[in-house]
Amino acid sequence: MALRDFFIALSENRTLNSAAQKYGLKMGAQSVVAGTNIQETIASIKELNKQGISCTVDNLGEFVYEKSEATAAKEQILEVIKAIHENGVDAHISLKPSQLGLDIERDFCYQNLKEIVALADEYNIFVNFDMENYDRLHPSFELMEELNEEHKNVGxxxxxxxxxxxENIEKYKNYRLRIVKGAYKEPANIAYQDKAEIDQKFIELIEYHLLNGKFTSIATHDHNVIDHVKQFVKVNNIPNDKFEFQMLYGFRKDMQLQLAKEGYNFCTYVPFGRDWYGYFMRRLAERPQNLTLVTKQVFTKKTNTVIGLAAAAFLAGRLTKRK
Structure with a gap:
Protein backbone atom coordinates (compact mmCIF):
# COMPACT_ATOMS: atom_id res chain seq x y z
CA MET A 1 0.00 0.00 0.00
CA ALA A 2 3.02 2.28 0.50
CA LEU A 3 3.58 2.52 -3.26
CA ARG A 4 -0.10 3.24 -3.81
CA ASP A 5 -0.03 6.01 -1.20
CA PHE A 6 3.06 7.43 -2.85
CA PHE A 7 1.39 7.81 -6.24
CA ILE A 8 -1.78 9.25 -4.69
CA ALA A 9 0.37 11.85 -2.91
CA LEU A 10 1.98 12.74 -6.23
CA SER A 11 -1.41 13.12 -7.92
CA GLU A 12 -2.45 15.71 -5.32
CA ASN A 13 0.70 17.84 -5.56
CA ARG A 14 -0.23 21.09 -7.29
CA THR A 15 3.37 22.16 -7.85
CA LEU A 16 4.20 18.97 -9.72
CA ASN A 17 0.95 19.18 -11.64
CA SER A 18 1.95 22.66 -12.82
CA ALA A 19 5.40 21.42 -13.79
CA ALA A 20 3.87 18.63 -15.85
CA GLN A 21 1.65 21.13 -17.68
CA LYS A 22 4.72 23.22 -18.46
CA TYR A 23 6.63 20.34 -20.00
CA GLY A 24 3.54 18.74 -21.54
CA LEU A 25 4.22 16.31 -24.33
CA LYS A 26 7.95 16.91 -23.95
CA MET A 27 7.73 14.60 -20.95
CA GLY A 28 6.41 11.74 -23.07
CA ALA A 29 2.78 12.30 -22.14
CA GLN A 30 1.75 11.47 -25.70
CA SER A 31 1.91 7.81 -24.68
CA VAL A 32 -0.94 8.20 -22.19
CA VAL A 33 -2.78 11.26 -23.51
CA ALA A 34 -4.47 11.29 -26.91
CA GLY A 35 -3.74 14.94 -27.63
CA THR A 36 -3.51 18.40 -26.16
CA ASN A 37 -6.42 19.77 -28.21
CA ILE A 38 -9.67 18.59 -29.77
CA GLN A 39 -8.27 18.21 -33.28
CA GLU A 40 -5.49 15.89 -32.14
CA THR A 41 -7.91 13.93 -30.00
CA ILE A 42 -10.42 13.40 -32.83
CA ALA A 43 -7.58 12.14 -35.01
CA SER A 44 -6.64 9.63 -32.29
CA ILE A 45 -10.27 8.53 -31.97
CA LYS A 46 -10.55 7.97 -35.71
CA GLU A 47 -7.51 5.70 -35.63
CA LEU A 48 -9.01 3.65 -32.79
CA ASN A 49 -12.39 3.48 -34.53
CA LYS A 50 -10.68 2.05 -37.62
CA GLN A 51 -9.61 -0.87 -35.42
CA GLY A 52 -13.11 -1.52 -34.12
CA ILE A 53 -12.60 0.34 -30.84
CA SER A 54 -14.98 2.96 -29.44
CA CYS A 55 -13.82 5.73 -27.10
CA THR A 56 -14.83 7.69 -24.05
CA VAL A 57 -13.28 11.15 -23.98
CA ASP A 58 -12.07 12.88 -20.83
CA ASN A 59 -11.14 16.57 -20.85
CA LEU A 60 -8.45 16.46 -18.16
CA GLY A 61 -8.51 19.00 -15.34
CA GLU A 62 -7.46 19.27 -11.70
CA PHE A 63 -7.87 21.73 -8.83
CA VAL A 64 -10.86 23.70 -10.17
CA TYR A 65 -11.88 26.25 -7.55
CA GLU A 66 -12.80 29.26 -9.72
CA LYS A 67 -16.03 29.65 -11.69
CA SER A 68 -14.06 30.89 -14.68
CA GLU A 69 -12.10 27.63 -14.78
CA ALA A 70 -15.25 25.53 -14.51
CA THR A 71 -16.93 27.54 -17.26
CA ALA A 72 -13.90 27.10 -19.51
CA ALA A 73 -14.01 23.35 -18.89
CA LYS A 74 -17.72 23.27 -19.74
CA GLU A 75 -17.13 25.13 -23.01
CA GLN A 76 -14.33 22.74 -23.92
CA ILE A 77 -16.51 19.71 -23.30
CA LEU A 78 -19.32 21.22 -25.38
CA GLU A 79 -16.83 21.66 -28.22
CA VAL A 80 -15.78 18.02 -27.86
CA ILE A 81 -19.41 16.91 -28.12
CA LYS A 82 -19.86 18.99 -31.26
CA ALA A 83 -16.65 17.56 -32.72
CA ILE A 84 -17.77 13.99 -32.01
CA HIS A 85 -21.06 14.69 -33.79
CA GLU A 86 -19.58 16.59 -36.74
CA ASN A 87 -16.88 13.98 -37.37
CA GLY A 88 -19.23 11.03 -36.90
CA VAL A 89 -16.81 9.18 -34.62
CA ASP A 90 -17.77 6.43 -32.20
CA ALA A 91 -17.20 8.15 -28.87
CA HIS A 92 -18.91 9.43 -25.75
CA ILE A 93 -18.03 11.73 -22.86
CA SER A 94 -16.55 11.08 -19.42
CA LEU A 95 -16.49 14.00 -17.01
CA LYS A 96 -15.83 14.82 -13.38
CA PRO A 97 -18.40 17.03 -11.62
CA SER A 98 -15.60 18.69 -9.65
CA GLN A 99 -14.19 20.05 -12.91
CA LEU A 100 -17.58 21.64 -13.61
CA GLY A 101 -17.85 23.40 -10.25
CA LEU A 102 -18.94 20.84 -7.65
CA ASP A 103 -16.42 22.22 -5.15
CA ILE A 104 -17.54 25.79 -5.84
CA GLU A 105 -21.35 25.85 -5.82
CA ARG A 106 -23.78 23.00 -6.30
CA ASP A 107 -26.35 24.84 -8.46
CA PHE A 108 -23.60 26.33 -10.61
CA CYS A 109 -22.25 22.83 -11.21
CA TYR A 110 -25.72 21.51 -12.00
CA GLN A 111 -26.32 24.16 -14.66
CA ASN A 112 -22.97 23.38 -16.30
CA LEU A 113 -23.73 19.66 -16.30
CA LYS A 114 -27.25 20.23 -17.60
CA GLU A 115 -25.95 22.16 -20.58
CA ILE A 116 -23.48 19.39 -21.39
CA VAL A 117 -25.95 16.53 -20.95
CA ALA A 118 -28.65 18.31 -22.97
CA LEU A 119 -26.39 18.88 -25.97
CA ALA A 120 -25.06 15.33 -25.79
CA ASP A 121 -28.63 14.00 -25.64
CA GLU A 122 -29.50 16.03 -28.73
CA TYR A 123 -26.71 14.21 -30.58
CA ASN A 124 -27.42 10.81 -28.98
CA ILE A 125 -24.12 10.84 -27.10
CA PHE A 126 -23.75 9.17 -23.72
CA VAL A 127 -22.27 11.08 -20.74
CA ASN A 128 -20.52 9.20 -17.96
CA PHE A 129 -20.10 10.78 -14.53
CA ASP A 130 -16.64 9.72 -13.35
CA MET A 131 -16.38 9.21 -9.60
CA GLU A 132 -13.72 10.81 -7.43
CA ASN A 133 -13.05 10.66 -3.70
CA TYR A 134 -15.70 9.78 -1.12
CA ASP A 135 -16.53 13.39 -0.21
CA ARG A 136 -17.77 13.92 -3.78
CA LEU A 137 -19.45 10.54 -4.17
CA HIS A 138 -23.02 11.24 -3.07
CA PRO A 139 -23.19 14.79 -4.44
CA SER A 140 -22.16 13.38 -7.83
CA PHE A 141 -24.75 10.60 -7.65
CA GLU A 142 -27.43 13.14 -6.76
CA LEU A 143 -26.57 15.39 -9.70
CA MET A 144 -26.76 12.42 -12.06
CA GLU A 145 -30.12 11.33 -10.66
CA GLU A 146 -31.55 14.81 -11.05
CA LEU A 147 -30.38 15.08 -14.65
CA ASN A 148 -31.70 11.59 -15.40
CA GLU A 149 -35.24 12.85 -14.76
CA GLU A 150 -35.07 14.68 -18.08
CA HIS A 151 -32.16 13.07 -19.95
CA LYS A 152 -31.57 9.32 -20.12
CA ASN A 153 -28.08 9.51 -21.60
CA VAL A 154 -26.24 9.52 -18.27
CA GLY A 155 -24.43 6.86 -16.28
CA GLU A 167 -25.87 -0.96 -2.12
CA ASN A 168 -24.98 1.54 -4.84
CA ILE A 169 -24.76 -0.97 -7.66
CA GLU A 170 -28.21 -2.25 -6.78
CA LYS A 171 -29.58 1.29 -6.53
CA TYR A 172 -28.19 2.27 -9.92
CA LYS A 173 -28.61 -1.04 -11.76
CA ASN A 174 -30.85 0.62 -14.37
CA TYR A 175 -28.03 2.96 -15.35
CA ARG A 176 -25.13 2.22 -17.63
CA LEU A 177 -22.27 1.63 -15.18
CA ARG A 178 -18.49 1.42 -15.36
CA ILE A 179 -17.06 -0.87 -12.68
CA VAL A 180 -13.58 0.01 -11.37
CA LYS A 181 -11.48 -0.87 -8.33
CA GLY A 182 -10.93 2.71 -7.11
CA ALA A 183 -7.93 5.02 -7.19
CA TYR A 184 -8.11 7.40 -4.24
CA LYS A 185 -6.80 7.05 -0.71
CA GLU A 186 -9.77 6.41 1.58
CA PRO A 187 -9.95 5.46 5.28
CA ALA A 188 -10.70 1.93 6.46
CA ASN A 189 -14.11 2.85 7.87
CA ILE A 190 -15.48 3.50 4.36
CA ALA A 191 -13.19 1.52 2.03
CA TYR A 192 -11.48 -1.84 1.88
CA GLN A 193 -7.72 -1.61 2.30
CA ASP A 194 -6.68 -5.14 1.39
CA LYS A 195 -5.93 -5.78 -2.28
CA ALA A 196 -7.40 -9.29 -2.22
CA GLU A 197 -10.66 -7.98 -0.75
CA ILE A 198 -10.88 -5.24 -3.37
CA ASP A 199 -10.16 -7.70 -6.18
CA GLN A 200 -12.88 -10.05 -4.95
CA LYS A 201 -15.40 -7.25 -4.58
CA PHE A 202 -14.55 -6.04 -8.08
CA ILE A 203 -15.46 -9.45 -9.53
CA GLU A 204 -18.68 -9.63 -7.47
CA LEU A 205 -19.85 -6.22 -8.67
CA ILE A 206 -19.09 -7.04 -12.30
CA GLU A 207 -21.04 -10.28 -12.08
CA TYR A 208 -24.01 -8.61 -10.37
CA HIS A 209 -24.36 -5.90 -12.99
CA LEU A 210 -23.85 -8.29 -15.88
CA LEU A 211 -26.76 -10.34 -14.56
CA ASN A 212 -29.02 -7.51 -13.38
CA GLY A 213 -27.89 -4.23 -14.93
CA LYS A 214 -28.52 -2.18 -18.01
CA PHE A 215 -25.03 -2.13 -19.53
CA THR A 216 -21.66 -2.90 -17.93
CA SER A 217 -18.31 -1.34 -18.73
CA ILE A 218 -15.57 -3.50 -17.22
CA ALA A 219 -12.57 -1.26 -16.66
CA THR A 220 -9.46 -3.37 -16.15
CA HIS A 221 -6.05 -4.18 -17.62
CA ASP A 222 -5.91 -7.49 -15.74
CA HIS A 223 -6.05 -10.42 -18.13
CA ASN A 224 -7.17 -12.71 -15.28
CA VAL A 225 -10.29 -10.59 -14.71
CA ILE A 226 -10.92 -10.43 -18.45
CA ASP A 227 -10.62 -14.21 -18.80
CA HIS A 228 -13.00 -14.66 -15.86
CA VAL A 229 -15.57 -12.34 -17.47
CA LYS A 230 -15.31 -14.16 -20.79
CA GLN A 231 -16.14 -17.44 -19.09
CA PHE A 232 -18.86 -15.90 -16.93
CA VAL A 233 -20.79 -14.36 -19.84
CA LYS A 234 -20.50 -17.60 -21.76
CA VAL A 235 -21.87 -19.73 -18.92
CA ASN A 236 -24.67 -17.26 -18.20
CA ASN A 237 -25.59 -16.60 -21.86
CA ILE A 238 -25.01 -12.87 -21.54
CA PRO A 239 -24.94 -11.30 -25.03
CA ASN A 240 -22.04 -9.12 -26.12
CA ASP A 241 -24.28 -6.09 -26.51
CA LYS A 242 -24.78 -6.00 -22.71
CA PHE A 243 -21.18 -5.19 -21.84
CA GLU A 244 -17.82 -3.86 -22.97
CA PHE A 245 -14.24 -4.01 -21.80
CA GLN A 246 -12.48 -0.73 -21.13
CA MET A 247 -8.81 0.16 -20.89
CA LEU A 248 -6.86 3.38 -20.76
CA TYR A 249 -5.31 4.99 -23.80
CA GLY A 250 -1.71 3.80 -24.15
CA PHE A 251 -2.07 0.73 -21.92
CA ARG A 252 -1.96 -2.87 -23.18
CA LYS A 253 -2.50 -1.87 -26.80
CA ASP A 254 -2.11 -5.42 -28.12
CA MET A 255 -4.78 -6.74 -25.76
CA GLN A 256 -7.14 -3.93 -26.70
CA LEU A 257 -6.84 -4.84 -30.36
CA GLN A 258 -7.15 -8.56 -29.65
CA LEU A 259 -10.37 -8.17 -27.68
CA ALA A 260 -11.86 -6.05 -30.44
CA LYS A 261 -10.84 -8.66 -33.03
CA GLU A 262 -12.48 -11.37 -30.92
CA GLY A 263 -15.77 -9.53 -31.33
CA TYR A 264 -16.11 -8.02 -27.87
CA ASN A 265 -17.23 -4.44 -27.49
CA PHE A 266 -14.13 -2.51 -26.54
CA CYS A 267 -13.83 1.08 -25.39
CA THR A 268 -10.64 3.04 -24.83
CA TYR A 269 -10.63 5.77 -22.18
CA VAL A 270 -9.17 8.71 -24.08
CA PRO A 271 -7.87 11.60 -21.94
CA PHE A 272 -6.74 14.80 -23.61
CA GLY A 273 -5.34 18.14 -22.59
CA ARG A 274 -2.27 19.49 -20.83
CA ASP A 275 -3.48 18.66 -17.33
CA TRP A 276 -2.53 14.97 -17.47
CA TYR A 277 -0.29 14.54 -14.45
CA GLY A 278 -2.81 13.86 -11.66
CA TYR A 279 -4.76 11.50 -13.91
CA PHE A 280 -1.66 9.44 -14.70
CA MET A 281 -0.45 9.25 -11.10
CA ARG A 282 -3.85 7.90 -9.99
CA ARG A 283 -3.66 5.21 -12.64
CA LEU A 284 -0.35 4.12 -11.15
CA ALA A 285 -1.86 4.26 -7.65
CA GLU A 286 -4.77 2.13 -8.78
CA ARG A 287 -2.46 -0.57 -10.10
CA PRO A 288 1.30 0.00 -9.77
CA GLN A 289 1.83 -2.77 -12.33
CA ASN A 290 0.62 -0.22 -14.88
CA LEU A 291 4.19 1.05 -14.83
CA THR A 292 5.12 -1.91 -16.98
CA LEU A 293 2.13 -1.53 -19.29
CA VAL A 294 2.91 1.96 -20.56
CA THR A 295 5.31 2.44 -23.41
CA LYS A 296 8.85 3.41 -22.42
CA GLN A 297 8.50 6.90 -23.87
CA VAL A 298 6.62 8.02 -20.76
CA PHE A 299 9.74 7.84 -18.67
CA THR A 300 12.01 10.31 -20.36
CA LYS A 301 14.80 12.08 -18.51
CA LYS A 302 12.46 14.99 -17.67
CA THR A 303 9.71 12.65 -16.43
CA ASN A 304 12.09 10.86 -14.12
CA THR A 305 13.36 14.19 -12.83
CA VAL A 306 9.85 15.31 -11.90
CA ILE A 307 8.99 11.98 -10.27
CA GLY A 308 12.29 12.02 -8.43
CA LEU A 309 11.58 15.48 -7.05
CA ALA A 310 8.13 14.31 -6.09
CA ALA A 311 9.53 11.33 -4.24
CA ALA A 312 11.86 13.59 -2.29
CA ALA A 313 9.02 15.95 -1.41
CA PHE A 314 6.78 13.06 -0.40
CA LEU A 315 9.43 11.47 1.83
CA ALA A 316 10.32 14.81 3.36
CA GLY A 317 6.68 15.35 4.22
CA ARG A 318 6.44 11.93 5.84
CA LEU A 319 9.54 12.54 7.92
CA THR A 320 8.26 15.94 9.01
CA LYS A 321 4.96 14.42 10.15
CA ARG A 322 6.79 11.77 12.18
CA LYS A 323 8.75 14.46 14.02
Missing amino acids: TVIQAYFHESD
Whole structure:
Protein backbone atom coordinates (compact mmCIF):
# COMPACT_ATOMS: atom_id res chain seq x y z
CA MET A 1 0.00 0.00 0.00
CA ALA A 2 3.02 2.28 0.50
CA LEU A 3 3.58 2.52 -3.26
CA ARG A 4 -0.10 3.24 -3.81
CA ASP A 5 -0.03 6.01 -1.20
CA PHE A 6 3.06 7.43 -2.85
CA PHE A 7 1.39 7.81 -6.24
CA ILE A 8 -1.78 9.25 -4.69
CA ALA A 9 0.37 11.85 -2.91
CA LEU A 10 1.98 12.74 -6.23
CA SER A 11 -1.41 13.12 -7.92
CA GLU A 12 -2.45 15.71 -5.32
CA ASN A 13 0.70 17.84 -5.56
CA ARG A 14 -0.23 21.09 -7.29
CA THR A 15 3.37 22.16 -7.85
CA LEU A 16 4.20 18.97 -9.72
CA ASN A 17 0.95 19.18 -11.64
CA SER A 18 1.95 22.66 -12.82
CA ALA A 19 5.40 21.42 -13.79
CA ALA A 20 3.87 18.63 -15.85
CA GLN A 21 1.65 21.13 -17.68
CA LYS A 22 4.72 23.22 -18.46
CA TYR A 23 6.63 20.34 -20.00
CA GLY A 24 3.54 18.74 -21.54
CA LEU A 25 4.22 16.31 -24.33
CA LYS A 26 7.95 16.91 -23.95
CA MET A 27 7.73 14.60 -20.95
CA GLY A 28 6.41 11.74 -23.07
CA ALA A 29 2.78 12.30 -22.14
CA GLN A 30 1.75 11.47 -25.70
CA SER A 31 1.91 7.81 -24.68
CA VAL A 32 -0.94 8.20 -22.19
CA VAL A 33 -2.78 11.26 -23.51
CA ALA A 34 -4.47 11.29 -26.91
CA GLY A 35 -3.74 14.94 -27.63
CA THR A 36 -3.51 18.40 -26.16
CA ASN A 37 -6.42 19.77 -28.21
CA ILE A 38 -9.67 18.59 -29.77
CA GLN A 39 -8.27 18.21 -33.28
CA GLU A 40 -5.49 15.89 -32.14
CA THR A 41 -7.91 13.93 -30.00
CA ILE A 42 -10.42 13.40 -32.83
CA ALA A 43 -7.58 12.14 -35.01
CA SER A 44 -6.64 9.63 -32.29
CA ILE A 45 -10.27 8.53 -31.97
CA LYS A 46 -10.55 7.97 -35.71
CA GLU A 47 -7.51 5.70 -35.63
CA LEU A 48 -9.01 3.65 -32.79
CA ASN A 49 -12.39 3.48 -34.53
CA LYS A 50 -10.68 2.05 -37.62
CA GLN A 51 -9.61 -0.87 -35.42
CA GLY A 52 -13.11 -1.52 -34.12
CA ILE A 53 -12.60 0.34 -30.84
CA SER A 54 -14.98 2.96 -29.44
CA CYS A 55 -13.82 5.73 -27.10
CA THR A 56 -14.83 7.69 -24.05
CA VAL A 57 -13.28 11.15 -23.98
CA ASP A 58 -12.07 12.88 -20.83
CA ASN A 59 -11.14 16.57 -20.85
CA LEU A 60 -8.45 16.46 -18.16
CA GLY A 61 -8.51 19.00 -15.34
CA GLU A 62 -7.46 19.27 -11.70
CA PHE A 63 -7.87 21.73 -8.83
CA VAL A 64 -10.86 23.70 -10.17
CA TYR A 65 -11.88 26.25 -7.55
CA GLU A 66 -12.80 29.26 -9.72
CA LYS A 67 -16.03 29.65 -11.69
CA SER A 68 -14.06 30.89 -14.68
CA GLU A 69 -12.10 27.63 -14.78
CA ALA A 70 -15.25 25.53 -14.51
CA THR A 71 -16.93 27.54 -17.26
CA ALA A 72 -13.90 27.10 -19.51
CA ALA A 73 -14.01 23.35 -18.89
CA LYS A 74 -17.72 23.27 -19.74
CA GLU A 75 -17.13 25.13 -23.01
CA GLN A 76 -14.33 22.74 -23.92
CA ILE A 77 -16.51 19.71 -23.30
CA LEU A 78 -19.32 21.22 -25.38
CA GLU A 79 -16.83 21.66 -28.22
CA VAL A 80 -15.78 18.02 -27.86
CA ILE A 81 -19.41 16.91 -28.12
CA LYS A 82 -19.86 18.99 -31.26
CA ALA A 83 -16.65 17.56 -32.72
CA ILE A 84 -17.77 13.99 -32.01
CA HIS A 85 -21.06 14.69 -33.79
CA GLU A 86 -19.58 16.59 -36.74
CA ASN A 87 -16.88 13.98 -37.37
CA GLY A 88 -19.23 11.03 -36.90
CA VAL A 89 -16.81 9.18 -34.62
CA ASP A 90 -17.77 6.43 -32.20
CA ALA A 91 -17.20 8.15 -28.87
CA HIS A 92 -18.91 9.43 -25.75
CA ILE A 93 -18.03 11.73 -22.86
CA SER A 94 -16.55 11.08 -19.42
CA LEU A 95 -16.49 14.00 -17.01
CA LYS A 96 -15.83 14.82 -13.38
CA PRO A 97 -18.40 17.03 -11.62
CA SER A 98 -15.60 18.69 -9.65
CA GLN A 99 -14.19 20.05 -12.91
CA LEU A 100 -17.58 21.64 -13.61
CA GLY A 101 -17.85 23.40 -10.25
CA LEU A 102 -18.94 20.84 -7.65
CA ASP A 103 -16.42 22.22 -5.15
CA ILE A 104 -17.54 25.79 -5.84
CA GLU A 105 -21.35 25.85 -5.82
CA ARG A 106 -23.78 23.00 -6.30
CA ASP A 107 -26.35 24.84 -8.46
CA PHE A 108 -23.60 26.33 -10.61
CA CYS A 109 -22.25 22.83 -11.21
CA TYR A 110 -25.72 21.51 -12.00
CA GLN A 111 -26.32 24.16 -14.66
CA ASN A 112 -22.97 23.38 -16.30
CA LEU A 113 -23.73 19.66 -16.30
CA LYS A 114 -27.25 20.23 -17.60
CA GLU A 115 -25.95 22.16 -20.58
CA ILE A 116 -23.48 19.39 -21.39
CA VAL A 117 -25.95 16.53 -20.95
CA ALA A 118 -28.65 18.31 -22.97
CA LEU A 119 -26.39 18.88 -25.97
CA ALA A 120 -25.06 15.33 -25.79
CA ASP A 121 -28.63 14.00 -25.64
CA GLU A 122 -29.50 16.03 -28.73
CA TYR A 123 -26.71 14.21 -30.58
CA ASN A 124 -27.42 10.81 -28.98
CA ILE A 125 -24.12 10.84 -27.10
CA PHE A 126 -23.75 9.17 -23.72
CA VAL A 127 -22.27 11.08 -20.74
CA ASN A 128 -20.52 9.20 -17.96
CA PHE A 129 -20.10 10.78 -14.53
CA ASP A 130 -16.64 9.72 -13.35
CA MET A 131 -16.38 9.21 -9.60
CA GLU A 132 -13.72 10.81 -7.43
CA ASN A 133 -13.05 10.66 -3.70
CA TYR A 134 -15.70 9.78 -1.12
CA ASP A 135 -16.53 13.39 -0.21
CA ARG A 136 -17.77 13.92 -3.78
CA LEU A 137 -19.45 10.54 -4.17
CA HIS A 138 -23.02 11.24 -3.07
CA PRO A 139 -23.19 14.79 -4.44
CA SER A 140 -22.16 13.38 -7.83
CA PHE A 141 -24.75 10.60 -7.65
CA GLU A 142 -27.43 13.14 -6.76
CA LEU A 143 -26.57 15.39 -9.70
CA MET A 144 -26.76 12.42 -12.06
CA GLU A 145 -30.12 11.33 -10.66
CA GLU A 146 -31.55 14.81 -11.05
CA LEU A 147 -30.38 15.08 -14.65
CA ASN A 148 -31.70 11.59 -15.40
CA GLU A 149 -35.24 12.85 -14.76
CA GLU A 150 -35.07 14.68 -18.08
CA HIS A 151 -32.16 13.07 -19.95
CA LYS A 152 -31.57 9.32 -20.12
CA ASN A 153 -28.08 9.51 -21.60
CA VAL A 154 -26.24 9.52 -18.27
CA GLY A 155 -24.43 6.86 -16.28
CA THR A 156 -21.71 6.60 -13.70
CA VAL A 157 -18.95 4.61 -12.02
CA ILE A 158 -19.05 2.18 -9.12
CA GLN A 159 -15.77 1.89 -7.20
CA ALA A 160 -15.25 -1.58 -5.74
CA TYR A 161 -13.24 -0.53 -2.72
CA PHE A 162 -16.12 1.33 -1.04
CA HIS A 163 -18.04 -0.69 1.56
CA GLU A 164 -21.33 0.70 0.23
CA SER A 165 -20.73 -0.38 -3.37
CA ASP A 166 -23.10 -3.36 -3.08
CA GLU A 167 -25.87 -0.96 -2.12
CA ASN A 168 -24.98 1.54 -4.84
CA ILE A 169 -24.76 -0.97 -7.66
CA GLU A 170 -28.21 -2.25 -6.78
CA LYS A 171 -29.58 1.29 -6.53
CA TYR A 172 -28.19 2.27 -9.92
CA LYS A 173 -28.61 -1.04 -11.76
CA ASN A 174 -30.85 0.62 -14.37
CA TYR A 175 -28.03 2.96 -15.35
CA ARG A 176 -25.13 2.22 -17.63
CA LEU A 177 -22.27 1.63 -15.18
CA ARG A 178 -18.49 1.42 -15.36
CA ILE A 179 -17.06 -0.87 -12.68
CA VAL A 180 -13.58 0.01 -11.37
CA LYS A 181 -11.48 -0.87 -8.33
CA GLY A 182 -10.93 2.71 -7.11
CA ALA A 183 -7.93 5.02 -7.19
CA TYR A 184 -8.11 7.40 -4.24
CA LYS A 185 -6.80 7.05 -0.71
CA GLU A 186 -9.77 6.41 1.58
CA PRO A 187 -9.95 5.46 5.28
CA ALA A 188 -10.70 1.93 6.46
CA ASN A 189 -14.11 2.85 7.87
CA ILE A 190 -15.48 3.50 4.36
CA ALA A 191 -13.19 1.52 2.03
CA TYR A 192 -11.48 -1.84 1.88
CA GLN A 193 -7.72 -1.61 2.30
CA ASP A 194 -6.68 -5.14 1.39
CA LYS A 195 -5.93 -5.78 -2.28
CA ALA A 196 -7.40 -9.29 -2.22
CA GLU A 197 -10.66 -7.98 -0.75
CA ILE A 198 -10.88 -5.24 -3.37
CA ASP A 199 -10.16 -7.70 -6.18
CA GLN A 200 -12.88 -10.05 -4.95
CA LYS A 201 -15.40 -7.25 -4.58
CA PHE A 202 -14.55 -6.04 -8.08
CA ILE A 203 -15.46 -9.45 -9.53
CA GLU A 204 -18.68 -9.63 -7.47
CA LEU A 205 -19.85 -6.22 -8.67
CA ILE A 206 -19.09 -7.04 -12.30
CA GLU A 207 -21.04 -10.28 -12.08
CA TYR A 208 -24.01 -8.61 -10.37
CA HIS A 209 -24.36 -5.90 -12.99
CA LEU A 210 -23.85 -8.29 -15.88
CA LEU A 211 -26.76 -10.34 -14.56
CA ASN A 212 -29.02 -7.51 -13.38
CA GLY A 213 -27.89 -4.23 -14.93
CA LYS A 214 -28.52 -2.18 -18.01
CA PHE A 215 -25.03 -2.13 -19.53
CA THR A 216 -21.66 -2.90 -17.93
CA SER A 217 -18.31 -1.34 -18.73
CA ILE A 218 -15.57 -3.50 -17.22
CA ALA A 219 -12.57 -1.26 -16.66
CA THR A 220 -9.46 -3.37 -16.15
CA HIS A 221 -6.05 -4.18 -17.62
CA ASP A 222 -5.91 -7.49 -15.74
CA HIS A 223 -6.05 -10.42 -18.13
CA ASN A 224 -7.17 -12.71 -15.28
CA VAL A 225 -10.29 -10.59 -14.71
CA ILE A 226 -10.92 -10.43 -18.45
CA ASP A 227 -10.62 -14.21 -18.80
CA HIS A 228 -13.00 -14.66 -15.86
CA VAL A 229 -15.57 -12.34 -17.47
CA LYS A 230 -15.31 -14.16 -20.79
CA GLN A 231 -16.14 -17.44 -19.09
CA PHE A 232 -18.86 -15.90 -16.93
CA VAL A 233 -20.79 -14.36 -19.84
CA LYS A 234 -20.50 -17.60 -21.76
CA VAL A 235 -21.87 -19.73 -18.92
CA ASN A 236 -24.67 -17.26 -18.20
CA ASN A 237 -25.59 -16.60 -21.86
CA ILE A 238 -25.01 -12.87 -21.54
CA PRO A 239 -24.94 -11.30 -25.03
CA ASN A 240 -22.04 -9.12 -26.12
CA ASP A 241 -24.28 -6.09 -26.51
CA LYS A 242 -24.78 -6.00 -22.71
CA PHE A 243 -21.18 -5.19 -21.84
CA GLU A 244 -17.82 -3.86 -22.97
CA PHE A 245 -14.24 -4.01 -21.80
CA GLN A 246 -12.48 -0.73 -21.13
CA MET A 247 -8.81 0.16 -20.89
CA LEU A 248 -6.86 3.38 -20.76
CA TYR A 249 -5.31 4.99 -23.80
CA GLY A 250 -1.71 3.80 -24.15
CA PHE A 251 -2.07 0.73 -21.92
CA ARG A 252 -1.96 -2.87 -23.18
CA LYS A 253 -2.50 -1.87 -26.80
CA ASP A 254 -2.11 -5.42 -28.12
CA MET A 255 -4.78 -6.74 -25.76
CA GLN A 256 -7.14 -3.93 -26.70
CA LEU A 257 -6.84 -4.84 -30.36
CA GLN A 258 -7.15 -8.56 -29.65
CA LEU A 259 -10.37 -8.17 -27.68
CA ALA A 260 -11.86 -6.05 -30.44
CA LYS A 261 -10.84 -8.66 -33.03
CA GLU A 262 -12.48 -11.37 -30.92
CA GLY A 263 -15.77 -9.53 -31.33
CA TYR A 264 -16.11 -8.02 -27.87
CA ASN A 265 -17.23 -4.44 -27.49
CA PHE A 266 -14.13 -2.51 -26.54
CA CYS A 267 -13.83 1.08 -25.39
CA THR A 268 -10.64 3.04 -24.83
CA TYR A 269 -10.63 5.77 -22.18
CA VAL A 270 -9.17 8.71 -24.08
CA PRO A 271 -7.87 11.60 -21.94
CA PHE A 272 -6.74 14.80 -23.61
CA GLY A 273 -5.34 18.14 -22.59
CA ARG A 274 -2.27 19.49 -20.83
CA ASP A 275 -3.48 18.66 -17.33
CA TRP A 276 -2.53 14.97 -17.47
CA TYR A 277 -0.29 14.54 -14.45
CA GLY A 278 -2.81 13.86 -11.66
CA TYR A 279 -4.76 11.50 -13.91
CA PHE A 280 -1.66 9.44 -14.70
CA MET A 281 -0.45 9.25 -11.10
CA ARG A 282 -3.85 7.90 -9.99
CA ARG A 283 -3.66 5.21 -12.64
CA LEU A 284 -0.35 4.12 -11.15
CA ALA A 285 -1.86 4.26 -7.65
CA GLU A 286 -4.77 2.13 -8.78
CA ARG A 287 -2.46 -0.57 -10.10
CA PRO A 288 1.30 0.00 -9.77
CA GLN A 289 1.83 -2.77 -12.33
CA ASN A 290 0.62 -0.22 -14.88
CA LEU A 291 4.19 1.05 -14.83
CA THR A 292 5.12 -1.91 -16.98
CA LEU A 293 2.13 -1.53 -19.29
CA VAL A 294 2.91 1.96 -20.56
CA THR A 295 5.31 2.44 -23.41
CA LYS A 296 8.85 3.41 -22.42
CA GLN A 297 8.50 6.90 -23.87
CA VAL A 298 6.62 8.02 -20.76
CA PHE A 299 9.74 7.84 -18.67
CA THR A 300 12.01 10.31 -20.36
CA LYS A 301 14.80 12.08 -18.51
CA LYS A 302 12.46 14.99 -17.67
CA THR A 303 9.71 12.65 -16.43
CA ASN A 304 12.09 10.86 -14.12
CA THR A 305 13.36 14.19 -12.83
CA VAL A 306 9.85 15.31 -11.90
CA ILE A 307 8.99 11.98 -10.27
CA GLY A 308 12.29 12.02 -8.43
CA LEU A 309 11.58 15.48 -7.05
CA ALA A 310 8.13 14.31 -6.09
CA ALA A 311 9.53 11.33 -4.24
CA ALA A 312 11.86 13.59 -2.29
CA ALA A 313 9.02 15.95 -1.41
CA PHE A 314 6.78 13.06 -0.40
CA LEU A 315 9.43 11.47 1.83
CA ALA A 316 10.32 14.81 3.36
CA GLY A 317 6.68 15.35 4.22
CA ARG A 318 6.44 11.93 5.84
CA LEU A 319 9.54 12.54 7.92
CA THR A 320 8.26 15.94 9.01
CA LYS A 321 4.96 14.42 10.15
CA ARG A 322 6.79 11.77 12.18
CA LYS A 323 8.75 14.46 14.02
